[in-house]
Amino acid sequence: MFMKLIEIPLPQIFDWEAMKAYLSQHSLELLHPREEDWFYRWLNTGNESSLFRSTVDTQMNLIQIEVLHSSGVNNEEKIITEFVNEWWDLNRDLKSFYKIAKEDHLLAPLVEKSQGLRIGGIPDLWECAAWAIVGQQVNLSFAATLKNRLIQQFGEKIEWEGLEIWQFPSAEKIASLQPEELRPLAISQRKAEYLIGFSNMIVSGEIDKEKLRGFASAEEASQQLKKIRGIGKWSSNYILLRCLRYPDAFPLGDAALYNSVKKLLGMESKPTDDELLKLAENWEGWQAYATYHLWNA
Template identity: 40%
Template sequence: MMNTNKRIYTELPRQCLPANAWVDNKKELILHTEQPFSFSQNLHYLSRSNNECLYQIEGDRLYKAIPVDGDIPVVEIRADDDGQLSVRFLGDAPPPNVRAQVAQYVYDWFDLGTNLTKFYDLAQNDALLKNAVASYYGLKNMGIPDLFEAMSWGIIGQQINLTYAYTLKRRLVESFGQRVEHAGRTFWVHPAPQVIAELTVQDLEALRMTTKKCEYLIGVAQLIVEGKLSKELLWDGGDCKKAEKKLISIRGIGPWTANYVLMRCLRMPSAFPIDDVGLHNAIKYVQGTETKPTKAEILALSSSWTGWESYATFYLWRFLY
């Protein structure tokens, strides 16, 4: 029988966790954070919805079940200072290979491999970004390390508001994901592609998603299970346009979803969801206008963002929550 929890977070070039960037104390991992970094800014982003089901926040601490290599450890993440993250296992310390993958997951999730200095330099002279970087200093592009989870979230969020997207996500997770109990608390793990790949549209009817979205989810899950879609195949040297083209060739994936996945999962800095409604609303907010910017206007406004489009988008979104 296939182990649907066996997920290994491979070390792609931009997100490889350096050996000197973390310390393995068995029950607790220490991840060193390159400045500028603000745990509180990132925690604020993660707390933007009270309907989030894949992690829990209590005060200044973050709790999550992370499925890796057949194990699902539950961790507490905190930062006594912004120079390091502490990742504490709430149960027994898992084996060394699992600890290493958990460290890799958290490193990727918080995008600790990206130094923001150059982005801040360009943003200081940018009309749209200068107030954002001053107000949200140390915010990282919080990611979605698991490809199927990122693809699912992109598909679910197509043409609906964020509140309803979180409702659909919870239904999907609680219907087909895994439940982990620890000390009387329940933690949920996103459904593995192997689970969704075996379903029919009728199996997903109770979620109240459109038939098309159900078909898209199942189709993407099947591609991943068949080995036709993976982070490695998409990365292919880090060519963003090439990766976007591969994703758009998949049924149900358009430019917005493709760039969202490349931005949040593959960490491609040039990924740019230019058609994103949230981006348009953020630009309207910063400029103090009621008119939606045209694509030509956005391209002109973003002309200096080359290589940082994904971060510019993420920082502009911050004005909306």
């Protein structure tokens, strides 16, 4: 039995099947386990925490959120609603993206097929950066394995009617570790240093979401992030795409991006950066959504 029901009107264009596919892509999703069409999430709200589950009612055009365990804080509903808004990018007006995408020979068939695809986000900056770091260079399934080991080793879990729901390890927890303590998880020495270094900057407040918001372009915000050890051009733009949601974030260097373009254009070899940037001239202002459609393809 749930304690409270929150309903959010569904944006006009929203592809629930695509969002479900993203949320379910790694077979073992500890942070938002799925049961039927419900996704469970255990959210920190300061010193307290809320457990909720959310789904989409496509008949009623509603997002439904059931609060299963309340934190008791008086702005809980607002916090959860804002989280889901960011998680599923509900407030994005995609009209101008579709306008340019329909004129683009690479994107046109993709947006036709995936109307309402919205970028699945990682609203927590620390969690997003950690995912970017463990995902550097290695294939996605191995990256997911590393993330799950981090969560199960250093995170916290609760159970709800037999279902386990985990919280990502806090920055404080990772900041308290030595790199050697992460090595047994098969995280490289370098990545262990990157993770601990980033977590320390979160703990000290040296970096936070507010400081990364409000830049006129992803490029400017990216320059801030790239000052951090372990965060290069790919990771900075990945974080801007998934967490800060700059629509013009463009993760140049992304292996999946090159492979997708190569396949879609029937190229002999992977496109060069110059070729990719040439294509991206048509996507000005919407590089993040163009990238996401290419990943999705």
